[in-house]
Amino acid sequence: MSEQAEIFVGDAIKAKLQEALNPVSLEVIDESHKHAGHAHAVMRPGTATGHGGTHFHVKVVSEAFKGKSRVDRHRTINGLLQQELNAGVHALAIDAKAPGE
Secondary structure: OOHHHHHHHHHHHHHHHHHHHOOOEEEEEEOHHHHOOOHHHHHOOOOOOOOOOOEEEEEEEOHHHOOOOHHHHHHHHHHHOHHHHHOOOOEEEEEEEOOOO
């Protein structure tokens, strides 16, 4: 994978969450470079140098999470990003809040 592919994965994640959740704020942080030497990264072409788009941290604030448990919030995001998770996103850290939290 090229660095362009890494950017595309992050952009795809951001676009899907933006469309589905209409967030007050949304931040998608690519943390793949922190995991470049891990076994799963070495096995995937292009990821050994940190350009695989495999690890992301999502910080999102949305009305869609109002009254939902932490587990339900994570299930919602994981469901929206199932395609990316199936395609090689190895880890997804999630901070999901409703406005005012």
